[in-house]
Amino acid sequence: MTGAPPASPVPGEAPNHVPVVFISYARPDRARIDRLTRALSAAGHQVWWDALIEGGEAFAKTIETALDLADAVVVAWSAHSVSSDWVRDEAAHGRDRGRLVPISLDGTAPPLGFRQYHFIDFSRWSGSAESAEVAALCSAIAAAGQGHPPAASAISPRQQAPSRRKVLIGAGLGAIALGGGFAAWRTISMPRAIKDSIAVLTFANLSGDPAQAYFSDGLTEELRDKLAEVAGFKVAARTSSDHFQGKDHDVGAIGQALGVAWLLDGSVRRAGDALRVSVELIEIATGLSKWAQSYDRKFSDVFAVQSDIAITVIQAITGTIPEAADALRTSGTTVVAAYDACLKGIDQYNSASGAEGDRAALASFDAAIAADPNYALAYAMRAATLFDLAGDDATPLAEAPKIYADGRTSVQRAIDLAPNTPLPWLVRGDGALFETHNFRDASVFYDKAYAIGPNNKGVLGDYAMFDARRGHVDRALTIFDRLIDDDRLNAQLYAAKGRLLYFAHNYADAARLFGQALAMTPGINEAQFYIGLSLYARGQFDAARQAFAADSSERARLGGLALLEARSGKPDGSLAALKGKFGDNALWFQALAVAQTADRDRALGLLEQARAKNASGISWIGIEPLLDHLRGEPRFKRLLASLGLA
Numbered sequence: 001m002t003g004a005p006p007a008s009p010v011p012g013e014a015p016n017h018v019p020v021v022f023i024s025y026a027r028p029d030r031a032r033i034d035r036l037t038r039a040l041s042a043a044g045h046q047v048w049w050d051a052l053i054e055g056g057e058a059f060a061k062t063i064e065t066a067l068d069l070a071d072a073v074v075v076a077w078s079a080h081s082v083s084s085d086w087v088r089d090e091a092a093h094g095r096d097r098g099r100l101v102p103i104s105l106d107g108t109a110p111p112l113g114f115r116q117y118h119f120i121d122f123s124r125w126s127g128s129a130e131s132a133e134v135a136a137l138c139s140a141i142a143a144a145g146q147g148h149p150p151a152a153s154a155i156s157p158r159q160q161a162p163s164r165r166k167v168l169i170g171a172g173l174g175a176i177a178l179g180g181g182f183a184a185w186r187t188i189s190m191p192r193a194i195k196d197s198i199a200v201l202t203f204a205n206l207s208g209d210p211a212q213a214y215f216s217d218g219l220t221e222e223l224r225d226k227l228a229e230v231a232g233f234k235v236a237a238r239t240s241s242d243h244f245q246g247k248d249h250d251v252g253a254i255g256q257a258l259g260v261a262w263l264l265d266g267s268v269r270r271a272g273d274a275l276r277v278s279v280e281l282i283e284i285a286t287g288l289s290k291w292a293q294s295y296d297r298k299f300s301d302v303f304a305v306q307s308d309i310a311i312t313v314i315q316a317i318t319g320t321i322p323e324a325a326d327a328l329r330t331s332g333t334t335v336v337a338a339y340d341a342c343l344k345g346i347d348q349y350n351s352a353s354g355a356e357g358d359r360a361a362l363a364s365f366d367a368a369i370a371a372d373p374n375y376a377l378a379y380a381m382r383a384a385t386l387f388d389l390a391g392d393d394a395t396p397l398a399e400a401p402k403i404y405a406d407g408r409t410s411v412q413r414a415i416d417l418a419p420n421t422p423l424p425w426l427v428r429g430d431g432a433l434f435e436t437h438n439f440r441d442a443s444v445f446y447d448k449a450y451a452i453g454p455n456n457k458g459v460l461g462d463y464a465m466f467d468a469r470r471g472h473v474d475r476a477l478t479i480f481d482r483l484i485d486d487d488r489l490n491a492q493l494y495a496a497k498g499r500l501l502y503f504a505h506n507y508a509d510a511a512r513l514f515g516q517a518l519a520m521t522p523g524i525n526e527a528q529f530y531i532g533l534s535l536y537a538r539g540q541f542d543a544a545r546q547a548f549a550a551d552s553s554e555r556a557r558l559g560g561l562a563l564l565e566a567r568s569g570k571p572d573g574s575l576a577a578l579k580g581k582f583g584d585n586a587l588w589f590q591a592l593a594v595a596q597t598a599d600r601d602r603a604l605g606l607l608e609q610a611r612a613k614n615a616s617g618i619s620w621i622g623i624e625p626l627l628d629h630l631r632g633e634p635r636f637k638r639l640l641a642s643l644g645l646a
Helices: 027-042 057-069 085-096 132-144 210-228 238-242 251-258 299-318 336-349 354-371 376-390 397-417 422-436 439-452 457-469 473-486 491-503 507-520 527-537 541-549 554-568 574-594 600-612 625-630 634-642
Strands: 020-024 046-048 072-077 100-104 197-200 262-271 274-283 289-298
Touching (some): 020 027, 020 057, 020 085, 027 046, 057 507, 072 085, 072 132, 085 100, 100 132, 197 210, 197 238, 197 251, 210 238, 210 262, 210 336, 238 251, 251 262, 262 299, 274 299, 289 299, 336 354, 354 376, 422 439, 422 457, 439 457, 457 473, 457 491, 491 527, 507 527, 527 554, 527 625, 541 554, 574 600, 600 625, 600 634
Parallel strands (some): 020 046, 020 072, 072 100
Antiparallel strands (some): 262 274, 274 289
């Protein structure tokens, strides 16, 4: 069957857009701007400012991205800011986009070039969020946001982001959470730190050998997991905590940024069989040390050191010894060599080195299993690595079944050894989903993992993405809001939420979330692609092309450009290059592109091929907006049924 494609590629977007405000100001005015950001946040705006931004090239690119994605650019003129080249440049950017909203903090008039714009006088502002000044500012922001949506800026790729594992498996493995970039921008409305909440900075590696960093990293993540096992104890996730590692930051600023009441810092020195671990517990409210201790032990005593630290920290904060103290004394193995090899494997798995890093990780997990044949975590991690290898772009589809079979055997061993641990069930669900794309089979494993660990951050991200794929996007968004609250400086989480917003047809907020993620960590894989999709869905095709062309993933870059080629009906080589470079591994992108033409039969045929070969991307078929106009087709309905989605 053939027919004309929809007049618009996808239906209209969701209406619940949160206005995004960029604030430009001079450093000496920071105290007043801090109060202003809180007032705007209380009024329902998402506020971006450079309270935590770093310098260098990333600084300029972060500024540019945030300016491009803002609904309004609030420029705070003052005796200090009128002479600031940065503020003038930012004001010019906002003016040229029609998004400028000027205010004056002290009655100072704007400089030449900006005096034709009326400013709101904040010189007598009391600091109240209920004031007339704030009300006037909110009205001006709303008016500025009525113009055409801004285009995303094209950021040149710098560092390709780690794969799906970083967001989806996360903290539940004891070290799989992504260590990464610094959140240059943050939403100012932060919940007050709860009493029993803590950030554990990754312990410094003082061994004199950078290759030993995996051990200090892994030991720290194990401590985070142990502390999180205690009911009601909130632990900031690794990515956010790691931003402050090794930097001279005010303790209060760390507490405010992470929403925690306590800070645990430390160091590890390992030399042969000698181990020294030094730790300090600091109360954020007072900035005082609550407890400090150094442990000089043999390396074989590492498990006892971990449990002693966890129990002492909990006792110091809560005043009681945790009921789960016995559980805190276990690490899944009693064999130090197995533990050490597993930590090394997790570090290799977390690297951004693709298949090469995965093969190195496999060797380490095999070594851990050889040292302790009953080490469930090592089996589960081995399976996770195999499943990622099977789905890697560089792995021929014909080789994938054998790799998946090996992974199934490994993860089943982990389930047999630790049936009440969520990770093996989660990994088994990943394997079932990406090997056969049978949602009914995969649901059994994902739901089991969620039932065992409903508050496990490592389970939640992976489960939420699966839940979204089977149609529960709103529920998945709620979960990611929880994850972001615990890991506010993790760019990967903002990118994941942005993807879900795209699937929810909320294209404006999707683009902004991806823009925020890129501002945090430039080069995130497929972030520019999804910004491009969001712009494409809104009919901003030139801006979409710019975003697609900037993506760090060649397959996604060509896939996005192929969409535009198909829509225009003017061949430019993008679709041919996609097919020639990636073959069957790009069937999903080919299908999306052809779906933009009038040839529905061909689009459905490509989707059927992608399903038959279990090609990457087919798992999103149930919620991909670019396919909405095909959902009434009998062949499309049969496709969904074959996946267990109907």
